[in-house]
Amino acid sequence: MNRRLGGVWVVFRRELATVRRTPGYAVLAVGLLVVLGGLVAVGGGGATGFVPAVVDLLLPTEVLVPLLAVVLGYRALFADAASGELGVIRTCPVSAAGYVVGVLLARTAALVVLVGGPFALVGAYVWLTAAPDTGIFATHSGVDSPVLFLRFLALVVPFGAAYLSLSAAVSTIATTRRSAFALGLLALLAGVLGGDLAVLRSLSAGASPSGIAGSLALSPNGAFRGLVFEHVIGVSFAPEGGFVDTGRAVASLVGWTVVGGVAAVAAIALGPRVDVAVEHLRARLDR
């Protein structure tokens, strides 16, 4: 392993150990499991099959997964900066990019377990309890299948990763733990509501409804919802698709994750220089 990758790996292991030793995260995962289990039990989807269960879970997932991702992400980079340990770490031969990548990868791995675990258990519950028989692996559309739930699960992780990355990025400009959480929640609200409100506004302003499939994909929630309709729910009743541009939606989820990561790297690498630039600007204005 070369030195650069070695630095990423060292930071990754430390961050993962930190998450593992924070019992609050496990409590959150248990809470998520209780809520998801309750929803599929009460909603009736769980007793019917995977696709009905996904229908029951879709809307809560659009709020709960970003919320858990923000909780996982808002302190990821803020903690070291606030304690002053970032200044110590930066004296070691690890770049800002290596540090951010290590932290975000570890937090994403935690997200896979803490979010993916409860969803996987709910899927297992559906498999064991749903009737008619859901043990069929669909080879054609119109048939409920565990594969469709696996697709849903595979979409939940990048959806959460986008919010994790964005909340970590906005937390780099926070000065207190409270403001870091507030900024994370702001990113959550902007993502959950902002995209849909923007689409509604463009429609009311006269935009063509045919453009919805494209514009919906621009926000993380729109992209996730569109992909779930296109590749999970719609497979059963509308195999022709057309809910969202798949390529654009995938690019959107990956893009938001990358944007968050790049912004975090820039904030950590250039933050002190920006601080100095502000001082210069202040001095110029005071003249």
Place this chain on the structure above:
Amino acid sequence: MSEPTLAAVDGVTRTYGGVPVLDGVSLSVEAGVTAVVGPNGSGKSTLLGILSGAVEPTAGSVRYPEGGPRAGSEKHVGYLPQRVPFRDGFTARETLGFYAALAGGDPDAALAGVGLSDAAGKRVGALSGGMRRLLGIAQATLGDPDVVVLDEPTSGLDPEMRERAFRAAARAGDDAAVVVSSHDLDLVDAHADAVVVLRRGRVAAAGARGRLLDDHGVDGVAELYRAVAGGAESPASPAESESADDGEGGRDDGEVHVTGVSER
């Protein structure tokens, strides 16, 4: 001092909210222990932050002939901030293991070097203030950096711990330039090879300790301090010295006495 320069501070100024905390500071740092002393708010922590690369100067520069922070694949500068920042949930050994994995070095040897071998398995959150500072010193010296920057490593410690902290710093100074800020002038007298006195963001005196004492006709660093930083606040008690050092500086409109070969 006749050792080669390991860090050269050249005309460094740093303002916060438009208020200069450091103002045109120039000095050279060589192998051995260089103590930075001065009243609260004189800019010690800012100067040490700039030396470590944690703080960017608004003007001026720092040159490291052997390589500075973030240069290449070696650790060139070690840093212990005023507030020891390690994560409470990790043991002392895990903490040093993390830094050793990044920068090289043997965590067990580093723990032994500061007398913390018996506390290796203790969580950082369970360590006393003195042990945390010793752990911070061990971390700063891991990887054999050319320059070790220690911001008030003795603040809030009992006399025995202070002596241990300074001895550990002095040992590191055998091979590196150790820059240490302190209000503990007796320990500075006992261990420092060179002294920099800051007053209101400027260098009031700097140079080899013995020569500075001769130049000013004084017997110890405490007297030197009173002579060149007189009129400013006197050195704080250990409890007071825990307080932040930055952000209170103002311009020194009085005459500034600058002396010493290490000043540039």
